[in-house]
Amino acid sequence: MGVTTRSRPDVHTAAELIDESLDAGHVCSIVGRCTVAYDGRTQSTLPAGERLVVCKPDGTLLVHHAAGHKPVNWQPPGGTHDITLIDGELHLQSRRDAPDERVEIRFTDLRQVSAYALEEDHDRDVTGSEDDLRQRILEQPTLVEEGFQPRMTERETSAGPVDIYGVDANGTPVIVECKRRRVGPDAVGQLARYVAAAEREYTTKTVRGILIAPSITDRAERELTQHELKWVALDPIHSV
Amino acid sequence: MGVTTRSRPDVHTAAELIDESLDAGHVCSIVGRCTVAYDGRTQSTLPAGERLVVCKPDGTLLVHHAAGHKPVNWQPPGGTHDITLIDGELHLQSRRDAPDERVEIRFTDLRQVSAYALEEDHDRDVTGSEDDLRQRILEQPTLVEEGFQPRMTERETSAGPVDIYGVDANGTPVIVECKRRRVGPDAVGQLARYVAAAEREYTTKTVRGILIAPSITDRAERELTQHELKWVALDPIHSV
DNA sequence: CGTGCCAGGTGCCCT
DNA sequence: AGGGCACTTGGCACG
Numbered sequence: 343m344g345v346t347t348r349s350r351p352d353v354h355t356a357a358e359l360i361d362e363s364l365d366a367g368h369v370c371s372i373v374g375r376c377t378v379a380y381d382g383r384t385q386s387t388l389p390a391g392e393r394l395v396v397c398k399p400d401g402t403l404l405v406h407h408a409a410g411h412k413p414v415n416w417q418p419p420g421g422t423h424d425i426t427l428i429d430g431e432l433h434l435q436s437r438r439d440a441p442d443e444r445v446e447i448r449f450t451d452l453r454q455v456s457a458y459a460l461e462e463d464h465d466r467d468v469t470g471s472e473d474d475l476r477q478r479i480l481e482q483p484t485l486v487e488e489g490f491q492p493r494m495t496e497r498e499t500s501a502g503p504v505d506i507y508g509v510d511a512n513g514t515p516v517i518v519e520c521k522r523r524r525v526g527p528d529a530v531g532q533l534a535r536y537v538a539a540a541e542r543e544y545t546t547k548t549v550r551g552i553l554i555a556p557s558i559t560d561r562a563e564r565e566l567t568q569h570e571l572k573w574v575a576l577d578p579i580h581s582v
Numbered sequence: 583m584g585v586t587t588r589s590r591p592d593v594h595t596a597a598e599l600i601d602e603s604l605d606a607g608h609v610c611s612i613v614g615r616c617t618v619a620y621d622g623r624t625q626s627t628l629p630a631g632e633r634l635v636v637c638k639p640d641g642t643l644l645v646h647h648a649a650g651h652k653p654v655n656w657q658p659p660g661g662t663h664d665i666t667l668i669d670g671e672l673h674l675q676s677r678r679d680a681p682d683e684r685v686e687i688r689f690t691d692l693r694q695v696s697a698y699a700l701e702e703d704h705d706r707d708v709t710g711s712e713d714d715l716r717q718r719i720l721e722q723p724t725l726v727e728e729g730f731q732p733r734m735t736e737r738e739t740s741a742g743p744v745d746i747y748g749v750d751a752n753g754t755p756v757i758v759e760c761k762r763r764r765v766g767p768d769a770v771g772q773l774a775r776y777v778a779a780a781e782r783e784y785t786t787k788t789v790r791g792i793l794i795a796p797s798i799t800d801r802a803e804r805e806l807t808q809h810e811l812k813w814v815a816l817d818p819i820h821s822v
Numbered sequence: 823c824g825t826g827c828c829a830g831g832t833g834c835c836c837t
Numbered sequence: 838a839g840g841g842c843a844c845t846t847g848g849c850a851c852g
Contacts, residue, residue, distance in 0.1 A: 343632045345613060345693045347587055369634060369648055371611065373585055373698050383763070383830040384710030384819075392583045392700040394609060394636070400649040407703035408609055409640040411658045412847060414706055418651045418832070440838075443830070453585045456694065458613050460632040463647035466654055470624030472843060496836095500804065501767060502841060503836090522843085523623070526826060527741060531771035532842090535805065559825060564740060565775065579625070623845040652832060658847070680823085683845070712828060736851095742826060743851090762828085766841065772827090799840060 344368075347456040353432045356455045357425045360397065360434070363457030364423055370397045371458070372434070375451035378405055378415045382443020388415060395434070395447060397423050403436040403445055417445050472522040475554065475578040476505060479518065483508070486518060486552055486574055501539035502532075515546050521555040522578040529553060530565040537571070584608075584699040593672045596695045597665045600637070600674070603697030604663055610637045611698070612674070615691035618645055618655045622683020628655060635674070635687060637663050643676040643685055657685050712762040715794065715818040716745060719760065723748070726758060726792060726814055741779035742772075755786050761795040762818040769793060770805040777811070 346363070348355055360370050372395040378388040388405075393414070396404040403417035421438030432449040476495065483490045489511025497507040506518035517540055519533040530553065537551040551571040558566070558573050566573055586603070588595055600610050612635040618628040628645075633654070636644040643657035661678030672689040716735065723730045729751025737747040746758035757780055759773040770793065777791040791811040798806070798813050806813055 343613075343615065343691070343693055345589065347589065347694065347696075349585065349587065367648070369646075371634070373583075373696075373700075375583065380830070384708050386706050386708040386830080388706050389704050391703045392698075393703070394611070394698060394700070396634070396646065398646075398649055402649065402651050404646075404651070406609075406636065406638075406644075408607070408700040409638055409642065409659060409703075410848090411642050411644070411656060412829095412831090414703065416651060416830085418830095419649060441830085451583070453583055453698070454587065454696065456587075456613075456696075458632075458634060458693070460613075460634065460648040463631045463633070463649075463654065464629050466626050466628050468624050468626040468845085470845085500801065502801070523845090524824095527775060528768065528772070528827085531775055532768070535767060535771055538808075561740065561742070561825075568778075620845070626845080650833090652844095652846095656845080658845085681845080685845095708830080710830080763830090764839095768842085801840075 343461065344459040345456065347454065349454055351452055351455050353427050353430060353452065356432055356452050357427055359455050359457055360423075360425050364397060364399050366459070367399045368457045368459045369399070371395065371454075371456045372397070372449070372452065373454040374449045376447050376449045379446045380415055380443070382438075383441055386415070390450060397434070397436070401436065401438065403434075405445075405447065415445055417443070470522065470579045472520050472578065475520045475522055475576065478578075479506060479520065479554065479576070485576055486516075486554065487511075490516060492518075499536055499539035499543060501535040504536050504540070510550060515540065515544060515549045517549060517551045519551070519553050521553070523555070524557040524559065525553065525555040525562055526559050527562045527565050529555065530562050530569065530571065533571055534565075534569045537569070583701065585696065587694065587696040589694055591692055591695050593667050593670060593692065596672055596692050597667055599695050599697055600663075600665050604637060604639050606699070607639045608697045608699045609639070611635065611694075611696045612637070612689070612692065613694040614689045616687050616689045619686045620655055620683070622678075623681055626655070630690060637674070637676070641676065641678065643674075645685075645687065655685055657683070710762065710819045712760050712818065715760045715762055715816065718818075719746060719758065719794065719816070725816055726756075726794065727751075730756060732758075739776055739779035739783060741775040744776050744780070750790060755780065755784060755789045757789060757791045759791070759793050761793070763795070764797040764799065765793065765795040765802055766799050767802045767805050769795065770802050770809065770811065773811055774805075774809045777809070
């Protein structure tokens with residue numbers, strides 16, 4: 343976890359440190375005044391301002407300013423960084439293919455350049471995901487309703503894969519769509535599409551649809567009744 | 583744009599710098615070995631590893647590792663940061679209400695702590711958004727089809743607000759849904775919901791629905807024909 | 823403040 | 838590579 347930092351570096355020192363660090367697989371951070379231009383899926387420009395720029399060896403680029411969770415400009419991994427000196431200014435261009443897009447940062451003032459040798463990281467362990475909710479239902483199908491029997495997960499329909507396919511107490515096919523959080527109309531539309539596709543394809547007269555979610559908005563509930571679908575309240579985090 | 587950096591600081595120096603900097607409205611970055619625990623909308627833990635942590639005075643917290651665009655853990659703005667020293671370790675806890683969630687970072691090794699006084703930033707100027715596409719249609723309605731006349735934007739239905747409401751050459755109501763990029767089944771479902779709601783509410787026998795997008799997936803196109811909807815190819819970036 | 827929806831969404835998995 | 842979808846989605850604008 344070596345750290346190298348240059349305070350108020352001249353452009354040559356900065357360029358060299360960034361180039362060599364990225365080559366070595368280290369993360370770089372640059373603090374200074376810069377303009378940012380993006381051209382790709384859209385186009386955008388950012389006037390001169392003070393920002394914290396982070397470059398990662400995998401091609402990731404992050405431009406952060408004083409506030410906000412999301413970077414004001416960025417590049418996802420997969421691309422390449424290029425450092426050039428033009429008219430005495432440090433330019434950082436990050437390019438990517440598929441989609442073809444680029445971010446160009448021009449620094450007019452460099453306050454600090456650092457490089458961090460960070461080791462590979464482990465994965466995050468998360469509980470409370472939609473998948474956990476699905477597992478909970480598979481282990482305890484009566485949470486959906488009395489007599490429900492799961493038969494298949496990710497069953498394909500022409501409208502997409504169904505979370506849980508099963509049958510109810512009467513043997514009627516049931517499609518279950520799970521959401522880990524409060525749902526709006528989009529989730530109802532998703533379930534409705536699956537049910538409609540299943541009724542066309544499963545050669546069964548009727549297919550029921552059940553939406554599993556901790557809560558539901560009014561508008562979604564209206565959509566739900568219009569499509570003759572059902573909602574069951576269930577939380578992804580198992581209550582003790 | 584003052585910058586303060588401490589290399590391999592002891593925990594007291596680090597805590598003081600972070601506390602005072604955040605109070606002063608500065609952005610902090612911490613590089614070191616740490617564990618991270620999140621509890622809120624889900625729960626997650628991250629084993630000890632080397633990371634770059636960024637705290638902003640607005641409550642934003644970002645935990646980055648050597649790769650990837652998204653932080654491995656984070657906190658959106660609105661919360662508060664709390665620095666404590668426990669058993670000689672630096673702990674950073676970030677709490678937020680609505681939703682109630684917290685991230686706790688425990689540093690076992692501090693390599694660098696920095697503070698950056700970044701001035702307020704301007705907004706980004708973007709072209710090629712969905713709104714640009716909508717504007718383009720309003721200025722040139724025949725791009726949708728010959729005889730189309732826009733009447734209203736964001737018109738409300740019980741299913742949600744309609745991008746553009748208008749009438750076709752025959753005076754039949756038309757609902758136009760704009761997407762800035764290639765669309766999948768979800769967009770068709772959205773349009774279908776609007777059309778169905780409009781047919782219930784506008785007291786008109788028929789309402790047509792037109793999806794505007796640069797391209798469309800096969801499955802979405804199938805859904806489209808099933809709902810008797812139409813697709814018109816149009817790009818958000820005005821081709822010269 | 824909740825509801826609804828866009829976003830350069832990103833990331834993951836599957837075909 | 839493209840499709841389909843979850844995500845601690847985040848962010849904005851509106852009722």
